[in-house]
Amino acid sequence: MDTFLVFFATLLFIFILGYTRKLPLFVTLLLGGLFFGLLAGAGPDATLQWLASGLGTMFGAFAIAILSGIVIVRLLSDQGLIEVMAAGIHAKIKNTRASSGILSFILAVPITCPVVTYAMLSPALEKIEPDRERSKVLLYVAAVSGIVSYILIFPTPVTQPLVAAFAPQVFGGSLDLVTIPLALCLLCVVIAAAGRWITGSPALPGSPGAEPVPRTEHAPIPLSLHLRAWAPFMAILAAIPVGHFVLGLSHAAILQFIMLTGLVVALVLAPPKIRFGGFSGGITTAGMVVFDICAAGAIGTVMVKSGLAKSALATLIPILPDILIPFIIAVILATAQGSRIVTAVVSAQVLGATALVQEINPLPMILMVVAGTCIFCHVTDPFFHLVKKTTGDDTPTVLRNYTIPLACIGIIIFIVALSLVAVFFPYHEDAALSLMGV
Template sequence: MDPLPAFFIVIICITIFSTWFRISPFFILIGGAMLFGLLVGMTWDMVMMGIIDGVGKVFSAFGIIILCGAVITKLLQEQNQIEHLISDIKKLIKAPSLIAGFSGYLLSVPITCCITAYIMLHPVLKTLEKDRKKQNILLYLVATGSIVSYALIYPTPVIIPLFSAFSSGMSPVFFNAITIPLSLLLLSGLFIYFRFLYPDKNQVKIRINSVLPESMRDENSETNQKIHWRAWAPFIAIIIAIPVSFFFLNLSHASMVNFIMLIGATTAIVISPSKIRTSGLSQGAKHAGIIIFDICGAGALGYVIVGTGFAMEALEWLGLFIPVIFIPFILAALIETAQGSRVVTAVITGQVLTGSVVLDLLHPVTLILLISAGSCMISYVTDPYFWLIQRTTGDDMKTIVKNYTVPIALVGVGILLVAIVLESIL
């Protein structure tokens, strides 16, 4: 069978199995990789070797990064320092909805995983509202806010492979000078979107101090007015490690992100009490394993797809009907739909486009933004984040689509429009 019809058959099967059986995304995506390979005529050995290759490459690229982020998260949680982070943010931002959106936006970059940022924030942010519906709105804002920064700001696992493939010596500072303002603009758009959907959600003012733990209440005491530096220490260490890795160690982009995450995790371990370290490391490794294997399952499917020539065939087919500027966007959207991971979408799309004529026709910033936009378009049943939100909110599929899939798609459209404008300028 040709790769294109096989691809859509696999998408339908993944959707059905994800919806009906609710089993681990890793096994669903591995099954999808097997089905796709067999449909297009690969032997069992070729399919299994493709799966092994995909899992191995994704694990080697992101294993350290995700493990370090999970360890930082669990050590902070064990010491109730997530509450301190939110308390410090609350000193600048009072509205619960703004606290939720900005918390997800800020933390998903240094933690290098938007899902981990959501997991660490959702128990705390639910205390900011008493009504269940209002609580869920905060969780949707955390999720969507975390994806905005995760899909646009260097260095995240989405941007790193694209930057490495297409930057051609471009400075990360120049790139972030474009994407940080863009991401903040899109985050503002998300606040407007949710206010439009739920116009009464901010009408009932709550006393945040009345629902937070006593340690988080910002009374007029001198102690509670101070910044909780121990809670921020791992993230400060990560920020300091960035110029060190560039200017003193001369690390490549791939080496740098692993290095700075190791520095952040080491800082979190060193400043944690000895009785906290063992449980924090154990729980962090367990949590990281779940995330890593879901991404590895997506990597297996993605690499099998690439190995069959689907992506190149899709690239040639798209080139016959649409302008070149839309090709990276649509190709990324197709791959994202297939396996649900923005990270894997970035890796695979980058590989497919490397060496193609598209690189000669588009500016690197435009190209990265187009792929980022495509990775946001179909956040549905193949997306592990989708099911995490379903478990934590308890909402039905229709509500999750309205509050998660649609706003993230709108973010993708916004990035696409900006990319088109930039291409005419750069």
């Protein structure tokens, strides 16, 4: 059976398991990998070995980073420092939409998981705006803003595997010269447009047309608390140039190094009673995230070893412009299983084994993939259901206030990628065909 047809059959199998059977993502992806390998004719022994190899590779690449990020935020939350960070930003930026979006935008990258970021921020945002309808606006802004930075800024579990696959010889931080300005522009769009796209919610204090609301004066927060709250993230930021320029670390190693640095700072600053409780609680949360990513690596390894990359090119190149293939594959993967990390990891493995990486500049290639992760964020997206639960809104409302804005963001990133190809990184149609000898 053609490997590309097996790919679509596997995506349908994953969708059915995840949506109708409600199986955990880890189990769903492992079963999907087994299904793919057997249907592609690899045999049970080879398929199981590939699954195990993929699991181990992903655990080694991401376990330290994700565990560190989640434990950091758990330690801060247990000390009440998340509220300190939110209050500090809100004190400087009176517009509550802006302060909520900026905080989520900043934290999603070092925490390495926007879902955890959102879950930890939700109580703090509800304290900032106790009115239920108004707080929903902040929740939607925080959800979308966190995803924006998470999918664009290096290093995260989304951008790191893409950079490693498409530009292993390039310092990943150079990607940020383009993606950070793009992410900031998208953040401004999200904040500015939130009052219009989130229909049915009253204007927030500080927004144009909002009625003035008396401000409640709170005792000033000591500077020492602000410094303790932000210290792990300042350490992470400072560790990036040290890891690259002083230690000469690779893409995979630098992510682990900077996150481990932040973890050590957070642990040292936390009181002993909170230190051990926060660490053990963070491990529980991180375990689910890490094992889901490991399962993504497992199914990706099976797909690549089974020859999916060559089959995908042979099938898609005759019917699609070559430059669209990374975007289409990412859209398909994201729609089928919902996880942005899984989409990035599998896309990196599949596309990294094709001739496209030799012909398409890494920057638009990466932007194509991350754009594809935003197009259909619905029933298979665990973040969708978390937002639905925290806001209490019905499905059509969450579609309007979460799914559609993310789709618009994906389309904007897609247009930026096409523009980069057209203006700065010309790509000759059917170049991949010549590399394949077609």
